Amino acid sequence: MTIRDAKMDIDSIHLFKRAKLLPNVLSKAEVKSILDAHSNIKHKMMLSLIYSCGLRCGELLALQPVHIDSMRNIVLLKNSKGKKDRIVPLSSKILEMLREYYKVFKPTTYLFEGQIKGKPYDxxxxxxxxxxxxxxxxxxxxxxxxxxxxSYATHLLESGTDLRYIQELLGHNSSKTTEIYTHVSIKSIQQIKSSFDDL
Incomplete structure (x- = not known):
């Protein structure tokens, strides 16, 4: 019997489920210590913008000065994952930091440029x-x-932000992707009283 003649027995095929790994999340104190670690304003600015806007690495490095709308306090993310544009809110504290950053570095093409002017940071x-x-x-x-x-997504959820808004902010196609953050949010877990306390 040739391979072509062989019929596939569908019932004998075992489908392997992908392991559902929970996202790694830092506490707010840990995030603050990471963001405060650098005295270099560019380094501090890049890490702060990733956390404060929930950006992917590629989204941060593709940012251009024109994508920062200081009048409306938003960041426009062009052509991000899934070839979609989206907007995220810009913290007033981040806007102040950005103004200081602009004065020092005067970016041209990209918001964060590498050693070569006009080229994105590596x-x-x-x-x-x-x-x-x-x-x-x-x-x-x-x-x-x-x-x-x-951490950005989880901290938003813990502060009461609706899951649908978080889905929009992160640029997730499916709500299922965003729902994973409900499994790492500790707000409701902390309200559960341990039975050990009653012993």
């Missing part, structure tokens, strides 16, 4: 910026840039 260099911040803050966790995005 993603590997950005990873190093985070690594140095973690070392300085004394956090002993394998933190990645995406942890800041996860």
């Amino acid at each position: 993603d590997r260099s950005l990873q190093q910026v985070l690594k140095q911040a973690i070392q300085k803050s004394g956090i002993r966790k394998p933190v990645t840039l995406h942890w800041l995005r996860h």
Whole structure:
């Protein structure tokens, strides 16, 4: 019997479910210590913008000065994952930091440029910026840039932001993707009284 003649027995195929891994989330205190670790305004600004807007690494590096709308306090993310544009709110504290950053660096094409004017900051260099911040803050966790995005979403959820808004802010196609943050939010868990306390 040739391979072509062989019939596939559908029932004998075992479908493997992908493991559902929970996103890694930092406490607000841990995020603050990471963001405060750098004295270099550019390094501080990049990490702060990732957390405060829930950005992906590529979205941050693709930002241009024209994407910052200081009149409406929003950031326009052009052509992000899934070829979609979206807007995210811009914190007033971040806007003040950005104004200070502009005065020093005067970015032209990209908001965060590398050593060559008009070229975007290198993603590997950005990873190093985070690594140095973690070392300085004394956090002993394998933190990645995406942890800041996860932390942003979880902290929004814990402060009472509707899951549908969080889905929009993160640019998720499916609400299922956003719902995973309900599993790492500790707000409702902290309200549960341990039975141990009654012993």
